[in-house]
Amino acid sequence: MITSVQNDKVKNWKKLHKRKERKKTGSFLIEGFHLVEEAKKSNWDINEIIVQEDIDVPNWCESYQVTEVGENVFQYLSETQTPQGIAAVVSFQNQPAKLGNHVLLIDAVQDPGNLGTIIRTADAAGFDTIILGDGTVDVYNDKVIRATQGSIFHVPIIQQNLLEQIPNLKENGFSIWATALTNAVPYHKVVKQEKIALLLGNEGAGIKEDILQLADTIVTIPIYGNAESLNVSVAAGILMYHVKG
Template sequence: MLTSLTNPKVKEWKKLQKRKYRERNGLFLVEGHHLVEEAIKSEWTVREIILREEASLESVNALPVTYVSDQVFNEIAETQTPQGVAAVIEFKDFTYEPAPYSLLIDSVQDPGNLGTLIRTADAAGFNQVIVGRGSVDVFNEKVVRATQGSLFHLPVIQAELEEVIPYLKENNVSVYAATLEDSVPYKHIETQSNVALLVGNEGQGIREEILNHVDQNVNIPIYGEAESLNVAIAAAILMYHFKA
């Protein structure tokens, strides 16, 4: 059992709380029974399981397990009340492809929103999520937690949307942007497959240089006094519309 905060392995785990170290090592941490079990069931590579001394996990199988003290686990955990179960996961590379349903995300910076977008795309039956420049890191702990395991269910790709959108259009995928500017109500758009939905930054919306590439802008009518909808809520309405 590891009990020292100065142990080299503990230091390496602690570094994975920062994006530059995650990217350098190609690894990230997940916490909690549900997320760890979803990772184990998936095709992602689980490098190591970390268990607090009194914790247990049924689905460990033949995976390497390291037991640590309460003090060590609290040092590497980022949740307020850690469950005592964590895992080190290897990055998984995906390549974007033309697909019946794709969610494109431009510059979404709130971890909870990005995680919820991934989770909702999974629930709505979308085939892939493509996260563009300016968005929060997909492997940020709060993003991973907000996905509730959906990160391990469908490809989540980080790419330049300026390159992705023309490629999708060349392959007969219609690209719709959720924005008020020069847009039509979403109910005027017939449901269809081979569609990509683009959503943008919570405050600034979608960058102009990306909007120039889309086929049609769509909006969700506001019937009350609210100025706008949360980006994840708006995306959910539109994704389910296109899947209807």
């Protein structure tokens, strides 16, 4: 059992909280029973399971390398307020895009909670693929992963340049719906096409102009009260369920 935070293994796990180290090792850290079980059920490669002393873990954990650590070590590694005492190191998975009929495009969403919630909602709404453009928060950020509630393991999530990918989607018959406030049509008044790629932008600045120009349709969600705008994850949910309906 590891009881010192100065242990080399512990130091390497701790480094996985930084994007640079995740890219270098091709792996990331997840925490909590639900996320570890979702990674296993979705057949992602679990390199190692980290368990706090005196925590009971499911029998299937015996199929993996399990390292027991002291409570002080787990507290040191944990990013949550009330740790459950189980974590895992998981390898990146190169998921091929499944274009299907509904794709979500994300341009520079930077709040981890927003991105995680969008991914969870896209999974619930049955979207086929999520493409993250430049400037978007790292999908393997701890807060993003927690907000997805395991959906990160269910939907192909790809990081690509949107200026390059949108023309490819158009060639594959997709209509690009972008969200913006100017020159926009209320979303429920637009005729739905069979294949729609929904494009959402940064929380403050919106979609970058050069990317917005590639859209076929600019849609907006009517505001009936006094709020200036909707949170991007709420807007994403409304529009995703609309195009799927």
